[in-house]
Amino acid sequence: MSQQPTFAPMPDAAGFFGPYGGQLVPPHLKQAMDDINAAYAEITKRQDFQDELAQLFADYVGRPSPIFHARRLSEQLGGAQIHLKREDLNHTGAHKINHCLGEALLAKFMGKKKVIAETGAGQHGVALATACALVGIPCEIHMGQVDIEKEHPNVTKMRILGTRLVPVTRGAATLKEAVDSAFEEYLNNPADYLYAIGSVVGPHPFPMMVRDFQSIVGREARQQFQDRHGRLPQYVAACVGGGSNAIGIFTAFLDDAEVRLVGVEPAGEGTDRPGRHAATLTMGKPGEIHGMKCYVLEDQPGVPAAVHSIASGLDYPGIGPQHSYLKDTGRVHYETANDQETLDAFMRLSRVEGIIPALESAHAVAWAMRTAPTLARDQHILVNLSGRGDKDADYVAKVLGI
Incomplete structure (x- = not known):
């Protein structure tokens, strides 16, 4: 049962x-x-x-998806240990x-x-x-x-x-x-x-x-991490576009005050360049779009702004309403990673751990790579690796001339 x-x-x-x-x-x-x-x-x-x-x-999906300790990446970066919730291993390749x-x-x-x-x-x-x-x-x-x-x-x-x-x-x-x-x-x-x-x-x-359907990710991850480490991670991070993979893993940790939750938005070519990023919670303000009230990037009231991200799944001028609420309450901290950081994370995870991430997920990996060296070695960052990068491999190879 x-x-x-x-x-x-x-x-x-x-x-x-x-x-x-x-x-x-x-x-x-x-x-x-x-x-x-x-x-x-x-x-x-x-x-x-x-x-x-x-x-x-x-x-059919192959759940539970495992948590992988990215030991080589963590050792190279120094500082906190990075762990990946492997949603990329699901049937169809994502959460x-x-x-x-x-x-x-x-x-x-x-x-x-x-x-x-x-x-x-x-x-x-x-x-x-x-x-x-x-x-x-x-x-x-x-x-x-x-x-x-x-x-x-x-x-x-x-x-x-x-x-x-x-x-x-x-x-x-x-x-x-x-x-x-x-x-x-x-x-x-x-x-x-x-x-x-x-x-x-x-x-x-x-x-x-x-x-609700995505919350299985967080329930699994919370139990898996406790079983293996006897404690919860200090940080849980996920990329945020509309916000489904992030809310899926965050939900199980919302009542754990000691766990810092971090959503990573796409800074694209820079948050100082209107129309060339999709950092809705970072740069937007409350508005309405697609039948809901939420934070929105707008050119003028009621007119959504042009947005950009190297990751097609993140270039959206709105955001889930629960994320908007979690930002205002301060329970989740929303940060950004730009296109170049994301490409760097994509390639480094591929070549150091043999895991090719989706460009969307690579935003969260980029934040973890930036943050881990600032933390102690006994700290833990759990990243929701929401998808695999098969779909992005040809595109990235073309952009980087591989």
């Missing part, structure tokens, strides 16, 4: 984390959101659902499969005829295409043309899995535009379609649902 997961008590009944979140949607869409919320509440109380999800996590299985099972339970989603780096798209193939539901993925060209291996995988891929060429043709396009398609028939949001963003109940 599976263990009933425990989740943070937020959001409230209206979907708010403090002043952030909610359901900023047209009246006709509010009913669809409420129906999803009711179905989610019902299905998660059912033991057969919990058992099926637990079995899929074990036998995204955790919530995609939950969303696909929910769509099946609700009798939906199609699942629609956006993707940036393609990891959410591949994971959702995989989950939909497993449960037998048609899948449609909207992806920016820039990201299609940059993340070709994931595009090929989605097509092999039977997904209908919709290229998005408007605007910057990246993640925000893919979200816009997918949401427009969903509005055509919310009764028959489920929009499976790829992060802890959007209108309630999606920030809650995706967090």
Whole structure:
């Protein structure tokens, strides 16, 4: 029998984390959101659902994912010991499969005829295409043309899995535009379609649902680290775009005051260059985007700013509402890593430990590499290595001339 997961008590009944979140949607869409919320509440109380999800996590995804002590990297840097929660070893290569299985099972339970989603780096798209193939539901993925060209291996995988891929060429043709396009398609028939949001963003109940499905990462990591070391790490770090992998690992540690939680945003080409970074919590301010209240990077009120990151999965001008709340309360500290630091971390982890990380995850590795030398050798940094870098290898090789 599976263990009933425990989740943070937020959001409230209206979907708010403090002043952030909610359901900023047209009246006709509010009913669809409420129906999803009711179905989610019902299905998660059912033991057969919990058992099926637990079995899929074990036998399909390959959970629990291990924690690896990056000894050589730690020795080279000096200072704190760096440990990696290996979500890159999951089936499909990232943490995204955790919530995609939950969303696909929910769509099946609700009798939906199609699942629609956006993707940036393609990891959410591949994971959702995989989950939909497993449960037998048609899948449609909207992806920016820039990201299609940059993340070709994931595009090929989605097509092999039977997904209908919709290229998005408007605007910057990246993640925000893919979200816009997918949401427009969903509005055509919310009764028959489920929009499976790829992060802890959007209108309630999606920030809650995706967090809950991803919280297995933190529950595993907390127990694994205690079992091995007899204590908790001093630091837990994760990259932050929309914020799903970060909230997934942070949730289990929120009540552990001695554990410093660090979210690492993309500084891109520099936070002093508007439009060339995606450091939403660092440089943005409270606003509204995609059906929620959260921190937003804006050119002017109500107009999201252009954003950039070397990692396609992080170039989003909004952020999960729970992250916005955690920033304001000070429970999580949000820092940045720029494109060059990220490339350096990508290459160093590859060549020192034989692990090629996703560019998204390499932001958190970059922060750990920068921070470890400032700490004592008996300190521990646990990094959520949220994905593997197969999808980025050709791109990085081209950029670096390898």
